[in-house]
Amino acid sequence: MPLRRLRTTFERLARPRRRESLPAVLDRHRIYVLPTRFGMFLAALLLAMALGALNYNNNPALLLCLLLGGAALASLLQAHLQLSGLEVHAVGGDPVPAGSPLQLRVHVRARDRRERRGLRVECLGAAATLSLEDGAGEAVIAVPTVRRGWLDPGRIRISTTRPLGLARAWAWVWPEGAALVYPAPELPAPPLPVGDGEGAKSRLHQAGDDVHHLREWRSGDARRMVAWKPSARRGNLVVRENEQPAGMDVVLDWDALAGLPYERRISRLATWVDQAARESRRCRLLLPGQPPVGPGQGAAHRHACLRALALLPDGG
Amino acid sequence: MRTASLPHGVRARVLLAAATCLLPLLLALPGRFALGVAAACALAAVLSWRGHAPAWLKLALVLLLGTGAMAAMGWRFGRDTGCALLATMLALKPLELRAPRDARSLLGFALFAPFATFLLDQGPLSLALGLAGAIAALAAMQRLSEHESHDPRPQPATRHIRDVLRLVAAGLPLALAAFWLFPRLPAPLWGVPERALSQPGLSDSMEPGGWIDLMVDDTPALRVTFAGEAPPPSRMYWRGPVLTDYDGRRWTVSRLAVHAPPPAVEPGDTVWDYELEVEPTDDRILVALELPHAAPAGATLTHDYDLRAQRPLTSVTRWRIRASPPRRFEAELPPQVRAATLRLPEGFNPRTVALGRKWREEAGEGNDAAIVARALAMIREEFAYTLATPLPGRHAADEFLFEWKQGYCEHFSSAFVVLMRAAGIPARVVTGYAGGYRNPYGGYWVVRRMDAHAWAEVWLEGRGWVRVDPTAAVAPERIYDTLEDRVGTGLRAFPVIRPALDIGDWLRRGWNDLVLGWNAARQRDLFRPAFGGRAGTRALVAAFALAAVLALAWMAWLAARGAREHDPVLRAWHRMGRRYARLGLGREPHEPALRWAERISPALPEACARELRALSLRFAHWRYASGRRDAAAMRALVRDLRGHRPRTGDPREPTP
DSSP states (O other), X not given: OHHHHHHHHHHXXXXXXXXXXXXEEOOTTSEEEEEOHHHHHHHHHXXXXXXXXXXXXXXXXXXXXXXXXXXXXXXXXXXHHHHTTEEEEXXXXXXXETTSOEEEEEEEEESSOOOOXXXXXXXXXXXXXXXXXXXXXXXXXXXXXXXXXXXXXXXXXXXXXXXXXXXXXXXXXXXXXXXXXXXXXOSSOOOOOOOOSTTOOOEEOTTOSEEEEEEEOOTTOOGGGBOHHHHHHHSSOEEEEEEETTOOOEEEEGGGGTTSOHHHXXXXXXXXXXXXXXXXXXXXXXXXXSOOXXXXXXXXXXXXXXXXXXXXXXXX | OOOSXXXXXXXXHHHHHHHHHHHHHHHXXXXXXXXXXXXXXXXXXXXXXXXXXXXXXXXHHHHHHHHXXXXXXXXXXXXXXXXXXXXXXXXXXXXXXXXXXXXXXXXXHHTHHHHXXXXXXXXXXXXXXXXXXXXXXXXXXXXXXXXXXXXXXXXOHHHHHHHHHHHHHHHHHHHHHHHHXXXXXXXXXXXXXOOSSOOSSOOSEEOTTTTTTGGGOXXXXXXXXXXXOOOOGGGOEEEEEEEEEEOSSOEEEOHHHHHSOOOOEEEOSOOXXXXXXXXXXXXXXXXXXXXXXXXXXXXXXXXXXXEEESSOOOSOEEEEEEEOOEEEESSSOOHHHHHHTTOOOTTSOXXXXXXXXXXXXXXXXXOHHHHHHHHHHHHHHHOEEOSOOOOOOSOHHHIIIIXXXXXXXXXXXXXXXXXXXXXTOOEEEXXXXXXXXXETTTTEEEEEGGGEEEEEEEEETTTEEEEEOHHHHHOHHHHSOOHHHXXXXXXXXXXXXXXXXXXXXXXXXXXIIIIITOOHHHXXXXXXXXXXXXXXXXXXXXXXXXXXXXXXXXXXXXXXTOOOOOOHHHHHHHXXXXXXXXXXXXXXXXXXXXXXXXXXXXXXXXXXXXXHHHHHHHHHHHHHOOSOOOHHHHHHHHHHHHHOOOOOSSOOOOOO
């Protein structure tokens, strides 16, 4: 279809033609303005009326027609000016597992005090509204994610049809990799592998059976945990602490999952990292060709692991 | 992107805009029909508000109103029928108002209404209402676009109106440049459809009682500017259609005269040189002072010396005419004209015919002038002028001459001509306007539609056609105009109102001159003095191009100027910041006022820095401190901010 081909040709030629580093300023070289369908309809309408008015030398009709045409033309210019001078200074978002929408934030500011409201920001088929307050604003777009790795937002389109809806002005911004997408977790999740590494050590656990030692009572300890006999002996309250043998480091080893396909392995490891984080267990991630991640615990460690998994090369 | 339905606020705005567009069109259509359309439009709006209307109801309304439109126009198809149908469609269009898309098509369609109005009427009221409609439509488009952009904070309606006015102002110079300089068509490519309902006015026929509406209509028909001497009002006879044929009831233009060339006229010495500005009549009838020397370009003279335009006068037109009172007008009367102007229908007005024959017998052959004088004397003594007349029966002239003895120009001229013909004197009825009113502000004469008049012409041996005005013999003041005599109780009765009305008419004439009467010929004349002929057209195109470029530059400047800061304090503060920015000491966008003052202080002389710090402190207090805002303090702050000038000079030396 020639129209579609024209469109792809145009999109190939449109600026920017390659990824750019932010901040990107929208200037007149990269803002495009074309009439909307309604704009074309109105233009045809006005043209017909102007022709009729010229033919009948009906001056009031012609004057009204020209006034409307002038206002429409000025609205084209205003649509252009809604974008001109905008500066996209950051694009980013918190990582999410592949498959769930990523809240991509597009941060925009403008140096002049022109009012800019209701701009539409589109990225990968999702859209959000952007209004600038005091010269700055951000749009949060729920971008669908498909696969792990750096999210390529492609060309983000910022557009507006204001003020009259007669013309659409738009500009593209093509930032470098903006946000990370973690591997999709495997569902249902298989249980964590039992920790057996060299770092295994006992951990204290109240629900354990073996009495480990006694310590002083602290406020908040349950009454049944008080060791009454030793307390009576010492003259102050002491509490029993028990021990559980399960508190060992979890080792998540790439090579231990040799039977699974490549991406399944990544998914399973990601699931386990999450599970370990949920259960607050220390874990260590062993990946081929990389130094081990961890052992560690906590949010930062979880992100480090998932990031390593997300950035594994493609294929196998 | 389509949203399922329109929120009420947006819908109300769209409906209001459509109604505003429809209003001038309804005012230009017949009253009862217009009321019906307005009611249907209200019904459609309510139904659209409630949800959606059933299909059978839509169909029924369309059929009902469509039939109504045709009936109101007397089942004829003309320009006004088209406009009435358009009004019908527009009134019912809200029935399918659901999505923003429907709203847009309704608005686009609504914009047709002012255009249709201007095809019917170009008066100032129509213009003002049409402009209001267009602005309302643009504002509604803006509201729609705002709605579609999902802006969580919609603007108030006044803001929309202001924005639209700004847009119009930005486009105005371009529009005006195109209006005056874009080359116009010298002749239409296709003709203007006629109206189905004609307006009351001069026409090719006259029937008893037919002019009553016209005689109370005080809208202007002509405006006349004399170059040089103006004739006295008693000699201002604006000659229009000449009615020769009489069937006992109707007077009509002689078909014979239309295609024959004008007869020989020997003009008198007085010459009146004047320019006529004729309000649109949708007709070809033109009037001129008796008698024009030649037909102006675009018009022709018939055998009766009746001026006809070549095209219907659908807009304001201007005609330059020279005229002189005739010394001899068709001194040689061709036999068929003589026969036509003596013919009387059989079996009508027996008493008048008998009276005419009696007078002829008493006067003898060849003494036509005495008979005319006798008739005028009779009328002067026994007759009176009134607009309140009953409808005549079969013998209209008899009833007038022997029973009522009062009437207005139609009766006088008609009965007089019948009497003359019965006496064997060739005579005919001439219609047109008589008199005029001089506008003291513009120095031009206004002839109103109520000045329409009918008089008689009799043919006398040696002199040809001579004007005789029997009505003037009775009531000269009713003819040669002074408006207050005619409608003594109207608005004009108040002495204060009159100058206002005169000034209003003078403005209206200026508008006619600059806008309504603008056409290809006048455009050509614009550059003719400097460049002749073809070079004039090229100069026109060049002027248009230049003006368009300037206008576009203006548009760009106005649009790029950005929104003006509304707060006077902020405006003064920003302006002061720009003064510093010129020295390279501008405030960073996110730098607080006080920190900025501290930062640039070392670069300024001591006194200036102190002043700047004090000012920024006051500004920060004003802007961020809670509590009451004192108007006087605000004005003082604005004044000080405006007055402050950065002084450079030796920056303070750091103390060693």
